[in-house]
Amino acid sequence: MQNQIYKGGRDQEIIELFIQTFSDSEGKKEGLLIGELVRNLLDRTPPQDLRVFLSTEEEEVIGGVFFSRMRFENSATATWLLSPAAVQTRFQGMGVGQNLIRFAHDCLREAGAEMAVTYGDINFYSKVGYQPVTIDIVPSPQPLSYPEGWIAQSLRREKLLPISGRSFCVEAINDPVYW
Ligand SMILES: CC(C)(COP(=O)(O)OP(=O)(O)OC[C@H]1O[C@@H](n2cnc3c(N)ncnc32)[C@H](O)[C@@H]1OP(=O)(O)O)[C@@H](O)C(=O)NCCC(=O)NCCS
Structure with missing residues (x-):
């Protein structure tokens, strides 16, 4: 198994990984929804706002994780939103x-x-350092239907200080259906 930063040329394989994985775990409809998210992230996000990481086994993509840039009205904290992962x-x-x-x-x-920052199951993401946060600490770009899933961590081993005002995510994920 090897980890790498994705440099392009395998979009379709990555989209299929997400469709298949989420179809298996949450049903076909969710698989297609997440597949669409991944396609839009790859197609519509300025390169400086997107980082994709892959896990490969004998040249096959077996895992992928997307990070897209988040911005804040009142803070310059360099922040990345993890979503989705499969x-x-x-x-x-x-x-x-x-x-x-x-x-x-x-x-x-x-x-x-x-x-x-991410929005997901604390039981998994706590294993890689994420802790629950409220929107008073890290404002969410959209209203949260599941506030318990709003989780974050400092990548500098510092305490997270509250950020006031609005936050913004990239266009592909700025749809209430994902929040
Ligand atoms: C969630 C996911 C990315 C984790 O990757 P993985 O390689 O299976 O996870 P790891 O083997 O590194 O870690 C497994 C641990 O996390 C827990 N875990 C795995 N998937 C989990 C999930 N969906 N929810 C909660 N906990 C989970 C397991 O209990 C396990 O704990 P243990 O080590 O104490 O037994 C993967 O299982 C997956 O793609 N699931 C379906 C899609 C999904 O739910 N994606 C995340 C939302 S964006």
């Missing part, structure tokens, strides 16, 4: 996801990132 169903539960996300955090940190 590990091929048959490779799940073997440490691939945690390993890939740690690799991604290291790469982002080296490039100056200060905070990572």
